Amino acid sequence: MKAILRIKRFDPEKDRKAYNQDYEIDVQEGTTILDGLIQVRGELDGTLAFRRSCRSAICGSCSMMINRMAGLACYTQIQELRSKVITLEPLRGYQVIRDLVVDMEPFFAKLKAVMPYMVHKTPTSDREVPQSQEEHRLLSEAITCILCGSCSASCPRYWHDENYLGPAAILKAYRFVVDSRDEAEEERLAIVNDPSGVFRCRKIFNCVEACPKKINPTEAITALSRKILSNKF
Amino acid sequence: MHKYSYKNGGVYVWFLQRLTGFLLLALLLVHMLVEHFTLGGHELSYELVAKRVATPLWKIIDSLFLVMGTFHGLNGVWMIASDYIKKDWLKVTVVSALLCLGGVILTLGLLTVIPFKM
Ligand code: SF4
Numbered sequence: 346m347k348a349i350l351r352i353k354r355f356d357p358e359k360d361r362k363a364y365n366q367d368y369e370i371d372v373q374e375g376t377t378i379l380d381g382l383i384q385v386r387g388e389l390d391g392t393l394a395f396r397r398s399c400r401s402a403i404c405g406s407c408s409m410m411i412n413r414m415a416g417l418a419c420y421t422q423i424q425e426l427r428s429k430v431i432t433l434e435p436l437r438g439y440q441v442i443r444d445l446v447v448d449m450e451p452f453f454a455k456l457k458a459v460m461p462y463m464v465h466k467t468p469t470s471d472r473e474v475p476q477s478q479e480e481h482r483l484l485s486e487a488i489t490c491i492l493c494g495s496c497s498a499s500c501p502r503y504w505h506d507e508n509y510l511g512p513a514a515i516l517k518a519y520r521f522v523v524d525s526r527d528e529a530e531e532e533r534l535a536i537v538n539d540p541s542g543v544f545r546c547r548k549i550f551n552c553v554e555a556c557p558k559k560i561n562p563t564e565a566i567t568a569l570s571r572k573i574l575s576n577k578f
Numbered sequence: 579m580h581k582y583s584y585k586n587g588g589v590y591v592w593f594l595q596r597l598t599g600f601l602l603l604a605l606l607l608v609h610m611l612v613e614h615f616t617l618g619g620h621e622l623s624y625e626l627v628a629k630r631v632a633t634p635l636w637k638i639i640d641s642l643f644l645v646m647g648t649f650h651g652l653n654g655v656w657m658i659a660s661d662y663i664k665k666d667w668l669k670v671t672v673v674s675a676l677l678c679l680g681g682v683i684l685t686l687g688l689l690t691v692i693p694f695k696m
Pocket residue numbers: 489490491492493494495496497512513516555556557558559560562
């Protein structure tokens with residue numbers, strides 16, 4: 346079977362505007378978008394730029410707009426899309442560096458802003474800090490986030506407000522706030538209470554739909570809003 | 579980069595928007611019930627309404643209605659606008675315009691509600 350990948354190309358050194366280019370590729374059962382891209386680069390056009398590393402939906406580097414929805418190229422099978430022509434574009438809401446490669450720096454800067462690390466203030470012995478299974482269950486979904494950025498790239502708030510923390514960063518804050526071992530709840534809630542934090546979310550739910558790991562970032566955002574509120578009154 | 583902090587926190591405005599939304603709905607229901615079912619039903623007349631509006635309790639209720647409605651409406655407009663406005667000077671302009679509009683609405687409204695006599 347054949348399929349066409351319609352790829353948005355842009356090379357800042359020679360193009361003034363992005364343009365679409367079609368590539369016809371061979372598709373078998375199980376062929377992913379990433380397989381298709383590798384085929385294009387290997388056999389049809391060596392100048393195509395895209396990111397990938399693990400090829401098994403765990404590194405988060407191959408996210409892009411697939412038929413206008415953010416998702417992982419290595420996790421999306423071409424036959425399942427049921428379209429003859431598949432449009433591939435760089436992630437929305439990020440600066441394009443070249444072709445399908447975008448600048449993820451702002452995304453990671455926002456992640457860093459929520460203190461994405463464990464803060465344990467009370468002195469402990471040199472043993473580990475234990476956690477019960479119930480306590481762990483609260484964060485078991487959030488820790489599967491691979492930081493692919495698909496959620497933020499599908500969020501209209503993220504496109505329009507360059508300061509908005511976005512679902513991924515807020516989910517990270519949530520992951521530590523609900524962690525029984527972490528002791529920086531107040532600082533973290535202070536950060537996400539910013540006008541460009543949790544209260545900027547308009548409950549559009551695009552992030553829930555986009556997440557390849559089936560995480561629900563909107564639920565995390567709502568949970569943090571509630572926590573801020575109940576801490577105030 | 580933007581500095582994320584508590585100081586300019588959004589929780590109060592967010593909560594007030596929800597609270598006023600709920601109270602407005604409740605007040606509206608009370609208004610409908612009183613006005614259209616218990617007061618005059620189909621024979622609602624100026625005299626009946628005026629008599630109600632002239633009592634101190636209703637003056638308080640109507641003033642509350644006015645204040646909450648103004649806040650809820652204008653804050654809602656600002657929420658939507660702030661989603662899309664990026665330039666600082668434009669933000670300041672829009673906020674000032676909305677505050678002025680709110681001032682005018684409140685003044686005119688309260689001038690009507692408070693001194694009202696039969
Ligand atoms: S929440 Fe999902 S979509 Fe968002 S960065 Fe994590 S894995 Fe990707």
